[in-house]
Amino acid sequence: MTKQDQSLTKNQSLVFKALAGSEVPLTAYGLLDRLRTEGFKAPPQVYRALEALVDRGMVHRLESLNAFVACAHESCHPSGLVAFAICDDCGQATEFNDEFVAQRLQSWSAERSFKPHRTTIEIRGECGECHGLTC
Amino acid sequence: MTKQDQSLTKNQSLVFKALAGSEVPLTAYGLLDRLRTEGFKAPPQVYRALEALVDRGMVHRLESLNAFVACAHESCHPSGLVAFAICDDCGQATEFNDEFVAQRLQSWSAERSFKPHRTTIEIRGECGECHGLTC
DNA sequence: TATCGTATGATATAACATACCATAGTTCGG
């Protein structure tokens, strides 16, 4: 249990563990199904926990999948830009940061007095593993 | 009517015109409502037209809004990366291209043998117009 | 005119998300 877990509520902790234990992103309803054994019964329980976790930066939402992943970093870059490469074959979502890209988008925004709150970068494609195979 | 419109079907043309005539992105159901006067009755009609238009690059999907906008360019960068700055106040979505960002993400992908198909970049925030005002 | 492909119409349902109200426990000032 990491330090951040300490202040998580029971439900938040359960949702986070489920995401952290998954190889691939999970949807809210996918989480709900996995957590029924833990007593979860309805969507709001999942969505409430997810909202809190996303606010903390411990979980990221993948807009193009309507799904969620645990942040790859122990203590996440709170204001930093996060990008994902998502394989449409195996479903794996690889998180990465690129200072250069962040800088560049920042500059674009600054030049136009646009105040960014949250930035989404998602590359959908096929990972090396998958297109190396015959499939 | 631009040259590209020529080969559009009736429904595709109606959907495209509706998007092109809108200041802000529209959802599929928003489009459906606007097109009821044109005989549209059900979601699949809208979604089918949108799919064709997105495939052509004439329309872009905004993942973080579940909405759609007409491409800002006459003849769109087909394989090019498109980014959006979306104002959460006024709803305007500004399309832009950045070669450096495209390059950079391309490099990241190439280094990992990741084959990108489609990339989403969306900056949610507040535009200059809006935060300049008292609101 | 028979057949094929494409566009369209229409229904039903799946998948994703939130509004709202109720209940239980905790903290803290009076």
Add this chain to the structure above:
DNA sequence: CCGAACTATGGTATGTTATATCATACGATA
């Protein structure tokens, strides 16, 4: 101790977004 305020939770109902499926119409062409 009591009650107000706050937070977490449970639960129902509903709203919103998207697609599967089957049926129908229409143009091209051999």
